[in-house]
Amino acid sequence: MYTLHWIYFIIMAIGALYFYLLSRNPSGVPRYEYVIAIFIPCWSGTAYMSIALGQGFLEMNERTIYFARYLDWVVTTPLLLLALSLTAMFYKKQKDKAIIGSLIGADVFMILTGLIADFSEGAQKYIWYSLGVIALVIILYIIWYPLRQIATTSSEELGKHYTRTALYLTLFWIAYPTVWLLGPSGLGLTQSIVDLLAFIILPIFSKVGFSILDLAGLRRLGL
Amino acid sequence: MYTLHWIYFIIMAIGALYFYLLSRNPSGVPRYEYVIAIFIPCWSGTAYMSIALGQGFLEMNERTIYFARYLDWVVTTPLLLLALSLTAMFYKKQKDKAIIGSLIGADVFMILTGLIADFSEGAQKYIWYSLGVIALVIILYIIWYPLRQIATTSSEELGKHYTRTALYLTLFWIAYPTVWLLGPSGLGLTQSIVDLLAFIILPIFSKVGFSILDLAGLRRLGL
Amino acid sequence: MYTLHWIYFIIMAIGALYFYLLSRNPSGVPRYEYVIAIFIPCWSGTAYMSIALGQGFLEMNERTIYFARYLDWVVTTPLLLLALSLTAMFYKKQKDKAIIGSLIGADVFMILTGLIADFSEGAQKYIWYSLGVIALVIILYIIWYPLRQIATTSSEELGKHYTRTALYLTLFWIAYPTVWLLGPSGLGLTQSIVDLLAFIILPIFSKVGFSILDLAGLRRLGL
Ligand SMILES: CC1=C(/C=C/C(C)=C/C=C/C(C)=C/C=O)C(C)(C)CCC1
Ligand SMILES: CC1=C(/C=C/C(C)=C/C=C/C(C)=C/C=O)C(C)(C)CCC1
Ligand SMILES: CC1=C(/C=C/C(C)=C/C=C/C(C)=C/C=O)C(C)(C)CCC1
Numbered sequence: 001m002y003t004l005h006w007i008y009f010i011i012m013a014i015g016a017l018y019f020y021l022l023s024r025n026p027s028g029v030p031r032y033e034y035v036i037a038i039f040i041p042c043w044s045g046t047a048y049m050s051i052a053l054g055q056g057f058l059e060m061n062e063r064t065i066y067f068a069r070y071l072d073w074v075v076t077t078p079l080l081l082l083a084l085s086l087t088a089m090f091y092k093k094q095k096d097k098a099i100i101g102s103l104i105g106a107d108v109f110m111i112l113t114g115l116i117a118d119f120s121e122g123a124q125k126y127i128w129y130s131l132g133v134i135a136l137v138i139i140l141y142i143i144w145y146p147l148r149q150i151a152t153t154s155s156e157e158l159g160k161h162y163t164r165t166a167l168y169l170t171l172f173w174i175a176y177p178t179v180w181l182l183g184p185s186g187l188g189l190t191q192s193i194v195d196l197l198a199f200i201i202l203p204i205f206s207k208v209g210f211s212i213l214d215l216a217g218l219r220r221l222g223l
Numbered sequence: 224m225y226t227l228h229w230i231y232f233i234i235m236a237i238g239a240l241y242f243y244l245l246s247r248n249p250s251g252v253p254r255y256e257y258v259i260a261i262f263i264p265c266w267s268g269t270a271y272m273s274i275a276l277g278q279g280f281l282e283m284n285e286r287t288i289y290f291a292r293y294l295d296w297v298v299t300t301p302l303l304l305l306a307l308s309l310t311a312m313f314y315k316k317q318k319d320k321a322i323i324g325s326l327i328g329a330d331v332f333m334i335l336t337g338l339i340a341d342f343s344e345g346a347q348k349y350i351w352y353s354l355g356v357i358a359l360v361i362i363l364y365i366i367w368y369p370l371r372q373i374a375t376t377s378s379e380e381l382g383k384h385y386t387r388t389a390l391y392l393t394l395f396w397i398a399y400p401t402v403w404l405l406g407p408s409g410l411g412l413t414q415s416i417v418d419l420l421a422f423i424i425l426p427i428f429s430k431v432g433f434s435i436l437d438l439a440g441l442r443r444l445g446l
Numbered sequence: 447m448y449t450l451h452w453i454y455f456i457i458m459a460i461g462a463l464y465f466y467l468l469s470r471n472p473s474g475v476p477r478y479e480y481v482i483a484i485f486i487p488c489w490s491g492t493a494y495m496s497i498a499l500g501q502g503f504l505e506m507n508e509r510t511i512y513f514a515r516y517l518d519w520v521v522t523t524p525l526l527l528l529a530l531s532l533t534a535m536f537y538k539k540q541k542d543k544a545i546i547g548s549l550i551g552a553d554v555f556m557i558l559t560g561l562i563a564d565f566s567e568g569a570q571k572y573i574w575y576s577l578g579v580i581a582l583v584i585i586l587y588i589i590w591y592p593l594r595q596i597a598t599t600s601s602e603e604l605g606k607h608y609t610r611t612a613l614y615l616t617l618f619w620i621a622y623p624t625v626w627l628l629g630p631s632g633l634g635l636t637q638s639i640v641d642l643l644a645f646i647i648l649p650i651f652s653k654v655g656f657s658i659l660d661l662a663g664l665r666r667l668g669l
Contacts, residue, residue, distance in 0.1 A: 034544075324482075332492070
């Protein structure tokens, strides 16, 4: 278990290094896009390192609560949504603060309700979980309607790139609450090793994979 | 007690829905004003729901500390001040970051000192409380002098609307530390049911009521 | 020990008052520079007051952990870096968000790793500490290369002022992890009274002293 988390830490470090190297030759993509892409794996790798060191979790009621995951998510998921928003508004001088604010507000809300759900039992757990799911639905709505419209009306190329990136994000983000619900935090149907593995593999794709896809597209547009 | 908090939750949900419906026809008011008005009752309703679920408070030294209130306030009060500032700067392209920053800084400081005061006893409690009151005085000073000047010099109509809204906010915000001081968090003169009721009724007016008043005025100006 | 913290509190209050008086006659320096300079000692003084009141520390494993220091730093160090960045970008209309974001991200990361290091033992402590040092190296790199370049290419005068201010900051900031490592939080080579005194004297220079130096230079440029 500890080894897996160290491997994750190393992958995140390589990801951060890769985005740093890319940023040396920005190809018309604003530098803050790289800053976001670099910061996300640094933060997440450190959060998982705390688990690898035996610190980022608690044993409670015969169950292990990995609170470090929420510490990871509460910072990285707003940044991922910020990156996606900035992609959609790539050609806009004035960024739409109403959309960015709504996304980040709903997202922080979602992660906090998930944290409370993980520490709750019985009916309470599922009430908090449901609120988190509602927030996720709102996030997906914003991504697919108002935000997508900004991208598609900006340019055809950007619209295509945005739709691809948003689809990628949507698929992975839906996997999180599913794994959570099936695992020990929720119904407890899957074994804890499955849960552990899922939360190692998913974030590699939804963080480093996402940024690779997003930056590659923007670099093509920026040239 | 739990019923009251559920009722509050429902009122907040209705408030959020109402502002969402208003935002469908923005009438010249920037969309972020609606985003703020919608987010405030969502956040506050959830905080009170945690009390209704039996989670958002602690029993300590024969006293109940509703820490969920501070979790509510630390997010919603900066947003209320942000909404008020944006109202004052309605006609300004460039928002005054010095004023918004001071208001939010003083406000977060005020709520944190209140939280520490609630967990402290004896002289310590009143030292923390006094610091919070100083912060509130600074907030009210900024609202009534520099911020009001921005509004009144922008347009006569806006000046009137701003003064009305600021007065409404001031009256309710002064009620909070008063109720706090008289109730079990402070001197313990009023019964805990009075305190509980006050902290159900006050926020309905200072959140949903405030946003109704503010948005109605802006919509009249925006037309 | 308590007396020393009260003295610190009073010095910070005087500092805040001094910057407030300066702000009455801004001399061409934007008002947010003063807001930052005023807020820093207010926040820090309050954090140290919590130590003076016997609340801002914990006795753990025969050692005193002053967690209030981290509460101080997590807010004041980003503001110090923000002030330095705004100094470098004094003549720029459009502030460089990539640089400001990187500095603040690395800084919050550094303070959090320091907090965790203080609560950890043995090898874990030094792993967290090392991560914090890496973050500090990144911060210093950004200050001395990209940020300094912005200042020096803006104007010769500004370049000189920036270099002086950045050097002052660098010297004090390097002192923090050194004192930390030698003191009871780290190797425990120095006595706790030395540590306590150092963390009273250092922040006076790195907060109030820094802002005096920075504002004086900007006021000369602004005239
Ligand atoms: C809806 C929902 C959840 C969603 C979590 C998500 C969507 C996490 C995404 C994480 C990412 C993308 C991490 C970084 O790569 C929780 C909190 C599990 C439980 C509560 C309900
Ligand atoms: C001055 C002061 C306080 C003020 C609280 C206020 C002003 C709260 C406002 C809340 C609102 C408006 C909530 C949302 O509607 C405390 C923290 C009680 C105690 C410390 C001193
Ligand atoms: C590198 C490093 C540290 C650096 C702390 C610094 C640089 C603090 C600066 C504080 C200031 C300037 C306060 C306000 O005046 C810690 C957290 C001690 C320990 C972990 C490693």
